[in-house]
Every structure is written in C-alpha cells, then in structure tokens.
Amino acid sequence: MTAAVWNWSEIIPALPEVFLAVSAMVLLVLGACQKNGGLKLIGTLSVAALAVAMVLTLKADWTPVTVFSGQFLSDGFSSYMKILVLGGLIATIMLSMRYLVQENMGRFEYPVLILLAGVGMMIMLSANSFLSLYVGLELQSLSLYVLAAIRRDDAKSSEAGLKYFVLGALASGMLLFGISLVYGYVGAVGFDAVADTLAAATAEGTVAPGAIIGMVFILVAIAFKVSAVPFHMWTPDVYEGAPTSVTALFAIVPKVAAIGLLMRLLFDPFVSLMPDWQQVVWFLSAASMAWGGFAGIVQGNIKRLFAYSSIGNIGFALVGIVAGTADGVAASILYMTIYMIMTAGTFGIIMMMRRNGVAVERITDLAGLSKTHPACAYAMTALMFSMSGIPPLAGFFGKLVVFQALIASGFYVLAVLGLVSSVVAAYYYLRIIKVMFFDEAEAPLDRESAPMRTLVLTLSIIFIAGFVLVPETLMHTSQEAAAVLLPAND
Amino acid sequence: MLETIAFYLFATVLTLSALRVITARNPVHSVLFLILAFFNAAGLFVLLGAEFVAMILVIVYVGAVAVLFLFVVMMLDINFVEMRKGATRYMPLGVLLGGVLLTELTMLFGAWKFSPQIAQNAASPTPAIDSVENTHAIGAILYTDYVFIFQVSGLVLLVAMIGAIVLTHRVRAGVRHQKVSDQVNRKISDSMDIQSIKPGSGA
Numbered sequence: 001m002t003a004a005v006w007n008w009s010e011i012i013p014a015l016p017e018v019f020l021a022v023s024a025m026v027l028l029v030l031g032a033c034q035k036n037g038g039l040k041l042i043g044t045l046s047v048a049a050l051a052v053a054m055v056l057t058l059k060a061d062w063t064p065v066t067v068f069s070g071q072f073l074s075d076g077f078s079s080y081m082k083i084l085v086l087g088g089l090i091a092t093i094m095l096s097m098r099y100l101v102q103e104n105m106g107r108f109e110y111p112v113l114i115l116l117a118g119v120g121m122m123i124m125l126s127a128n129s130f131l132s133l134y135v136g137l138e139l140q141s142l143s144l145y146v147l148a149a150i151r152r153d154d155a156k157s158s159e160a161g162l163k164y165f166v167l168g169a170l171a172s173g174m175l176l177f178g179i180s181l182v183y184g185y186v187g188a189v190g191f192d193a194v195a196d197t198l199a200a201a202t203a204e205g206t207v208a209p210g211a212i213i214g215m216v217f218i219l220v221a222i223a224f225k226v227s228a229v230p231f232h233m234w235t236p237d238v239y240e241g242a243p244t245s246v247t248a249l250f251a252i253v254p255k256v257a258a259i260g261l262l263m264r265l266l267f268d269p270f271v272s273l274m275p276d277w278q279q280v281v282w283f284l285s286a287a288s289m290a291w292g293g294f295a296g297i298v299q300g301n302i303k304r305l306f307a308y309s310s311i312g313n314i315g316f317a318l319v320g321i322v323a324g325t326a327d328g329v330a331a332s333i334l335y336m337t338i339y340m341i342m343t344a345g346t347f348g349i350i351m352m353m354r355r356n357g358v359a360v361e362r363i364t365d366l367a368g369l370s371k372t373h374p375a376c377a378y379a380m381t382a383l384m385f386s387m388s389g390i391p392p393l394a395g396f397f398g399k400l401v402v403f404q405a406l407i408a409s410g411f412y413v414l415a416v417l418g419l420v421s422s423v424v425a426a427y428y429y430l431r432i433i434k435v436m437f438f439d440e441a442e443a444p445l446d447r448e449s450a451p452m453r454t455l456v457l458t459l460s461i462i463f464i465a466g467f468v469l470v471p472e473t474l475m476h477t478s479q480e481a482a483a484v485l486l487p488a489n490d
Numbered sequence: 491m492l493e494t495i496a497f498y499l500f501a502t503v504l505t506l507s508a509l510r511v512i513t514a515r516n517p518v519h520s521v522l523f524l525i526l527a528f529f530n531a532a533g534l535f536v537l538l539g540a541e542f543v544a545m546i547l548v549i550v551y552v553g554a555v556a557v558l559f560l561f562v563v564m565m566l567d568i569n570f571v572e573m574r575k576g577a578t579r580y581m582p583l584g585v586l587l588g589g590v591l592l593t594e595l596t597m598l599f600g601a602w603k604f605s606p607q608i609a610q611n612a613a614s615p616t617p618a619i620d621s622v623e624n625t626h627a628i629g630a631i632l633y634t635d636y637v638f639i640f641q642v643s644g645l646v647l648l649v650a651m652i653g654a655i656v657l658t659h660r661v662r663a664g665v666r667h668q669k670v671s672d673q674v675n676r677k678i679s680d681s682m683d684i685q686s687i688k689p690g691s692g693a
Contacts, residue, residue: 068637113652132638135646138646142650185608197608
C-alpha cells in the first residue's frame with residue numbers, strides 16, 4: 001500500500017471549489033440565523049463568493065496538474081470552462097433576485113443551492129476519474145432538482161421537479177451501468193488508465209464490445225443532461241414548469257458544464273474509440289438540430305420555445321465535437337460561450353414580462369412591445385437576430401466556426417442538415433420580432449426598473465453586437481483551451 | 491465442518507425469507523422477512539471474512555432502511571391487494587421486457603473480454619487480507635486515496651438535507667414556542683400587583 005501522506009499544497013489547484021463549498025456552508029448558516037428570509041444579503045454574498053471563485057480560477061496556474069490521488073485535474077480547458085460556468089451563475093443570480101421577491105419565493109436557500117450546484121459543475125469539469133465525475137454530476141443534479149421544485153405550492157413546479165428527478169435518476173443509473181461496464185473491461189476508473197488501456201486495445205484491434213456498450217451508456221446519460229434528442233423529453237416540461245428564474249439557470253449554465261464534461265470524456269478516456277462515438281454524436285447532433293428547429297415552430301409558451309431552442313443549440317454545439325479536431329472543439333467552446341451570453345440576455349427580457357404584477361409567458365404577450373417598451377423590443381430583436389445566426393451578430397460567428405470545422409473534417413451531410421435546421425429555427429426567432437413590432441397589444445406590460453437585470457441584458461447586447469469588432473480574443477482563448485484537450489493535433 | 495453447516499443454515503434461511511418477502515400477503519410481514527434476510531446475508535459476509543460489510547449491512551439496512559420501510563408501510567394506508575390487481579394485467583409485458591433484457595445481458599456477458607492490462611490496472615490497492623483487517627484496510631484507502639470523493643459525497647448529502655428541508659418545512663402561524671429569555675426576564679411587577687391593604691377595610 002502506498003502510504004499516502006497528506007500534503008496541504010494538494011488543495012491549491014482545487015482552491016476555487018473549496019472556497020465555493022465553504023462559502024456555501026457559511027452562507028447557509030448565516031441565512032438560517034437571519035430572521036426574515038435574508039435573501040437579499042445571501043444573494044449578494046453569493047454573487048461575491050462566485051466572483052472570488054472566478055478570480056481564483058483566473059489567477060490560478062493553468063498548467064495541467066492532478067491532485068487527490070489522480071481524482072482531480074486542473075488544466076487550461078477545465079479553468080476556461082469553469083470561468084464560463086461561474087460567469088453564468090453570477091448572471092443568473094443577478095437576473096433572478098428581483099423575480100424571486102416578486103414571486104414570493106425569496107428563500108435564502110435558493111442562492112446557496114446555486115452555489116452548491118456550481119461546486120458540482122466545477123468538479124464535473126475537473127473530473128479525472130469516473131468516481132469524481134459521478135459525485136460531481138450528482139451534486140449538480142441534486143441541487144437542480146430541488147431548485148426546479150422550489151415553488152412547492154405550485155403544481156407545475158412540483159411536477160417539473162418530480163419529472164426532472166425521476167428521469168435524472170434514470171440517467172444516473174445508465175451512467176453507473178456504463179461506468180461499471182467500462183470498469184469491468186479496463187479494471188480502473190481513472191481517466192488516464194482508461195485512455196491508455198483503450199489506446200493499446202485499439203492499436204491491437206481487440207476492444208471488447210462490452211467496453212463500447214459501456215461508453216454508449218455513458219454517452220446516453222450525458223446526452224440526457226445536455227438534453228440532446230432523443231433524450232430531451234424532460235426539457236420542455238421542466239423549462240415550462242420551473243419558475244422562470246430557475247429556467248434561466250437551466251438554460252444558461254448546466255449545459256456548459258455538461259458539454260465540457262462530454263468533451264473531456266470523448267477526448268481523454270475515449271479518444272481512441274473516436275470512430276465509434278462519432279456515429280453516436282453525429283446522430284445526437286443531427287436529431288437535436290432538426291427536432292429543436294421543427295418542434296419549436298408550434299410552441300405558444302415562450303419558456304417552452306426556449307427549451308426547444310436550447311435543444312437545437314446543443315445540436316450545433318455537438319457539431320464541433322463530431323468534427324473530432326482541435327478546431328472543432330474550439331468552435332464548440334466558442335459556440336457555448338456565445339450561446340450562454342445570448343441566453344442570459346434573452347431570459348432578462350422573459351423575466352421582465354409581467355402584466356398587472358403577474359408573470360406572463362405566452363409569446364403573444366410580447367405584442368406591441370415596440371410601442372410600450374421600445375428599448376426592450378430592440379434588445380430582444382438583436383438577441384433574436386443573433387440566435388438565428390444573422391451576421392454581423394455574435395450568433396452568426398458561433399455557427400460559422402462550428403460548420404467550418406465540420407466541413408474541414410468532411411461531414412457534408414451533417415453540415416447541410418444543420419443549415420436547414422438553422423433556417424427552420426430562424427422562423428420562430430423572427431416570429432417573436434414580428435409579434436413585438438407588428439401585432440397590437442392587448443394591454444401593455446408593466447414598467448419596472450431592475451438595475452441588475454438591465455445590467456446583465458446590457459452586457460449581453462454589448463457582447464453580441466461588439467463581438468464582430470474583436471473576435472480574435474475569444475477565438476484565441478477557446479483555441480488554447482481546446483489545444484489543452486487535444487495536444488496531439490497541434 | 492461447523493462453517494459448512496453455518497453456511498447452509500444462513501443460505502437456506504436467506505433464500506426462504508427472501509421468497510417470503512415477495513409472497514407474503516401482509517406487507518408488514520414482508521418487511522420483517524426482509525430484515526431476517528438482511529441478518530442472514532450479514533452472517534454469510536462474516537463467514538467470508540468481510541466483517542465490515544456484515545456490520546454495515548446490519549446497521550444501515552436493518553437499522554435504517556428496513557425500519558424506514560416499516561414506517562412507510564404502517565403509516566401510509568396503502569391497499570396492496572388493490573395494487574396487485576394491475577400487476578397481473580401487466581405481467582406478460584413485464585416478463586417479455588425482462589426476458590429481452592436478460593437475453594441481452596447474457597449475450598453481453600457471453601462475449602465478455604477483459605483487457606489484457608486488467609491485472610496491472612486492478613492491482614489491489616489494499617494489502618493482503620491476512621495482514622490487515624478489512625475495516626482497517628477500507629479506512630486506510632477511503633481517507634487517503636478517496637478523500638476527495640468522500641468529502642464531495644458529504645456535500646451531496648448536505649444538498650439532500652437542504653432539499654428535504656426546503657421542500658417540506660413550512661412556518662406555521664400560531665405555534666407557541668418557549669422563549670427562555672422572556673421567562674428569565676420576567677419581573678415580579680409583571681405578574682403580581684402588591685397592594686397594601688389597611689387592616690379592617692377589606693379588599
């Protein structure tokens with residue numbers, strides 16, 4: 001037995017996670033001591049804690065290092081994705097504070113659960129063994145199940161939570177089954193050992209079907225988490241049922257973490273099985289793009305619409321992974337970054353939709369917005385143009401780079417499918433603009449000032465409009481992150 | 491010899507009580523048979539030399555899980571006979587699906603291959619069983635190599651606890667709590683009014 005001697009310096013690469021976990025626990029105690037809710041204080045402190053964790057991640061040494069007996073890996077890729085996740089979490093909390101108070105669900109546990117979900121996502125992104133992957137994923141999912149059902153006196157919210165929980169538990173079961181099959185073949189759960197063993201077996205052409213079936217089960221479980229078709233059934237119901245602030249969280253953050261985890265899995269332990277997983281991801285990607293485009297057309301509820309939009313967008317992000325190159329991964333990372341920022345802005349508008357103090361969520365409720373709230377209408381127009389991929393906005397570049405990478409790898413059929421779905425999806429984005437500008441309003445939406453929400457929305461608009469001026473910075477960063485994941489292709 | 495007898499005793503009782511768990515008409519009996527099954531399985535583990543797993547089985551499954559089952563069965567008034575009615579209707583479909591899954595699993599395991607490197611990958615991280623007790627060995631590996639996983643599991647349990655409280659706890663109005671400070675700070679003048687009454691004048 002290796003006499004493992006604990007060395008406190010091992011904790012340094014995991015400092016952001018440790019800090020976030022400790023602050024979540026401190027805030028939990030602090031919140032419990034507050035007399036009346038204390039949401040405002042705990043929410044503000046949570047944003048501060050996330051910001052500190054972000055600075056810690058930024059300032060950390062980005063050279064790859066594994067700690068905790070090879071369970072935890074910190075490198076440029078994980079750090080970049082963590083910064084995205086933390087930024088998304090900050091944006092969600094800032095977006096939702098006002099909404100929580102308005103909807104009478106201001107409980108201090110809400111931001112604490114978001115922090116704990118954040119810890120789970122960061123652990124997922126830093127996982128270097130199937131064990132840490134699993135505990136990270138469970139930490140994240142469990143927090144999200146609770147958040148989905150947090151409005152316990154509302155039947156729809158409870159239904160959303162229950163549905164998410166039951167299907168999520170099924171996905172966890174599949175994940176564990178897949179992991180056990182891979183473990184049964186390899187005899188280890190560490191990513192390095194799995195990668196080495198599979199590489200050797202592939203070189204000899206003796207990979208057992210059991211290992212491949214195990215990998216497919218793991219893929220299915222992650223596909224559930226990113227809501228790729230055909231594992232997307234929960235998405236529209238959960239998005240519609242959960243409180244809008246939670247829907248914003250679901251749409252913005254966990255998918256970034258899950259896509260990051262998927263990239264890590266496919267390009268680290270399973271990289272030598274690339275021809276096998278490429279078929280699976282090809283199908284997931286094509287089906288998600290097509291279904292996200294066509295099923296979105298008939299939706300009347302704006303939250304359901306954005307559920308289908310997120311399904312379609314995940315399809316586009318998977319396109320970069322199918323390409324199987326460093327460029328493809330970089331494109332996918334860039335796509336997720338842009339998607340995240342656009343979605344944050346969009347949900348800023350959706351949360352603004354209230355009439356006589358009651359939240360409304362039909363698309364037709366936006367009618368006449370250009371006359372009553374011109375600034376919001378123009379912001380939403382920019383966001384929708386960007387979502388549908390109209391140049392010079394950021395969304396166009398996201399789609400451009402993934403398809404460039406895809407065509408460079410020779411997947412022409414998928415590229416054509418993607419372009420067609422993109423055109424179909426453009427219909428429902430443009431329909432929102434039509435409703436806002438050309439339809440008559442039944443009654444105007446409420447006017448209110450929510451400075452934090454406006455700030456997030458403004459930053460989002462500045463980003464999507466200004467991206468064309470300085471695209472190099474972000475593209476370069478995403479390429480560097482991808483190069484960490486695929487060093488061989490450089 | 492004694493070990494063999496013990497094995498057959500434990501194994502027979504285990505199998506029979508497991509059968510009774512699913513055939514007993516009264517759900518409370520089912521749970522009690524389940525507890526008996528757990529105890530006998532623990533006995534089998536002791537025979538194998540895995541005393542830690544045996545104790546965990548008794549403490550966790552009998553002490554917590556089975557008691558919880560018993561609570562659920564006794565507190566929720568569920569008509570199990572009514573529930574079984576549907577079971578016969580869905581039985582053919584269930585058997586069919588189970589059969590398909592079983593065939594698939596058999597095919598998978600029939601074609602199972604181990605990686606040539608499995609011996610080296612799965613090299614035991616714990617010392618041989620005759621040199622260290624297994625409780626000690628599990629502790630030594632759990633709190634060193636897997637301390638990260640152990641801590642994160644703790645966080646998962648914390649989230650489960652927060653979730654249970656958030657989703658079920660409600661503040662009730664009109665509940666009378668004891669306020670110790672109020673009781674201590676109570677003065678004589680708050681509750682008693684001392685009147686000096688002149689003799690002979692009456693109250």
